[in-house]
Amino acid sequence: MPNTLPRILIQPLKPAVIAGITQKLPVLIRVQAPAAAPTESKARKPYHLALVIDRSGSMSGAPLIEAIRCTRHIIEQLEPTDMASLVIFDDRVQTLVAAQPVGDRQALHLALSRVHGGGSTNLYGGWKAGADGLLPAAGQAALTRVILLSDGNANVGEITDATAMATLCAHAAERGVTTSTYGLGSHFNEDLMVEMAKRGGGNHYYGDSASDLFEPFSAEFDFISALCARQVRLSLAAAPQVRIRLLNDYPQRSDTPFPVVHLPDIAFGAEAWALAELELPLALAFDGAGPLLQVAVTASTPEGEPATFADATLTLPAVSMAVWETVPEDALVVTRQSELAAGKLLEQARAAAEYGDWNTVERLLSEARRRFAEQPWVIEVLESMAELAGLMDTARFRKEALYSSRKMSSRISAAEEGSYQGPDTESASASFLRRKTSQGKAQFGKPEDEKE
Template sequence: MVNPTLRFRPLRPAVASDGVTDLDLLVTIACDDLPPEQQARPRPPLNLALVIDRSGSMSGRKLSYARKAARFLAGELTARDRLAIVSFDDKVRVVVPSTPVTDPKPFIAAIDMIHSGGSTALFDGWLAGALQVADHLDPSQLNRVLLLSDGQANAGLTDHQEIATKVAGLTARGISTSAFGLGDGFDEDLMGAMASAGDGTLAFIESPSQLADLYASELQGLASTVGNRVSIGVRAKNGARLLDVLNDLTTTQFGNYQLPNLRAGQELNVGLRLHLPAWQPNQEIASVRLAWDAPGNGGRQKQIAHLTLPVVASADLAGLEVDDGVVEQLALLEANRARRRAIEELDRGNLQAAHLCLNAASALFAAMPDSAVARRELQLLDEKKALLQEDRNLTRKRLSRESLRSSTRVWEESDEQE
């Protein structure tokens, strides 16, 4: 079993003894690569439901590629895995009930019979898929619904918050949801809310040809998952106050924060801002508690880390060097917030204000030392500023995808090239 490690990375490596300190820091959660003996083992069994929108807007190339990608998925699974195929327009059809994939041919034949129809009962389709997974729920397996839609929920339950609440309820039972939006007509707010509540992957697919890569990435991600239903709790101590969690994470019912799945060989960064009065040496500033479910292990895992820092005079603190890597990661989190503010201005019809929000984010990276991350982020922001005048809908979708990187597992096509 791969256990994550917790590391505190303060912007400056000390706090003040004779005045207040506003302490910015990262909590980095790192998972080592799987050891060779585990890499050689079969991945955990999968219990999946593929839910495909077959509404009228999916006709033609979109549905053709969706079928092709579904055939790929069926061909990659084994007899240890279960797969259900569900399609929906205004009505829901269980094309193939949850069945072990001893032979992909019956699945492929059924997939080929999916044709476009009418409206979009998105929630009903998702629910039918979730119930297929629930009927064979096994804590030792990875249990997930893969939802693909190109449209808006316009039949059945359509309220975003109610749908997200239903998704979160299934997540608490161990059934996660990945949401894949296709084209330029899908509801990015709803798909983002479902992926976040569902502890799964969010993908915005601009071309149907990307679907096969997406499904390959999803299977690889499931194979490398070492922790799901991940949460982090932050408790300030001795008069310190937690001012902000820069990732804008969803709060759990216990007052902790929901994180994306833990994957072998990857890191998660959580940005914190704390306010400290004059501090005493060796005094604990905060504790962080990480909790997760390890596939196949059966029990809730946890790890606790305690933060203390050296204490110096305020005048000396101001002269300490900052950690450039922390500056960079905190700037990414602030830039994602700026994107969300830009979306709010776009929704008000204020393009100038949206542009100013993106300019503010660009200024963060323009002032930083040159790095691959800073160059990439400046490029992304410049692209959105140029696109703003031409296609507000596409701009909003791309801003939404990028803004959610702080809190949700977001698929990008570049992930396949790493």
């Protein structure tokens, strides 16, 4: 039955530990939002968005036309009371519309009609102008976010270093302004764009071509519209002498007594998840495991109120090896393990592709297909990667490998997610929950009202 309250679920690989030996126990932690938004009509706080578009020379023509069309789509979804700004950049940065209520949208549409291609790429300057315009009123919004689109590298401006820019995105997120990034084509710096979004508390997408942009833009706004909990923080406390190792690549705080993990925002009907490995000492396993792990979550609603999650505790019995071997593994834990492991193999394949070592790429992908033969979505992703490897296009392979790896390790999933049945079945899911087999390609078509 669908859940009606926020909750935390803890699922071990097996519901027991082996008595008398040291061991490592995989544990899946699921942080779930309620199944649907409240039915009663309730005025939401406004969204504050900065739409930041790269208009450098390489964006001229179809890429810029499609970027403007996607931006128009977002503008049309906003309420008159929402706030929006429009920033464009090449080597210069221009704020065409300062942050203001959307109203009848005419000011934004008029400004978009005057955007044309330009010169180099001052990516930091564009992002900063968008973020600075949102910071003064960040606390008044349900969500305050920079939506940044670029097809190039940060090659001019005050800051071009990727680490410095990602750090500034993290600082802005701490002050209430998050960042989502959209990369276009094969020339943008995917490491920079992914890290900006990761540290900036937003989402990261890319389109292989201009026509592939609409799908992620639509998914982003659908997600924002269904937002249930933001600033989600996961706290993990283990029994004495039990060590915790987080397997996902989520940002963590290291200045606290217990691990605090920054999870993605969560939409209604969805969950964020983390896979941890508990290292159990001999004495604990011998005497009986008892309470092993306590999990707490803090978060806020879009209205800025605390989102309440009851703490969850994992307690397991200790059984003999013979009994333990008869206990079946949890299928969802196995699936999440497979996704993380496949993502790691894609990272290795990406590193090999950078050196032009396509033999190693082929070997890694073949190994992954053997290991994860029982995971249909993972297999389809790997088949897509194998097709790209056959083209020996390093830039495209690097991007798809990075974005697919990140999706496998940090995706928001449906709270009641079923087994993968193929793209046709996924098309019935909310756009932000769909399991795509190629992150840079549109797979589900455009809504009827958006088709030409």
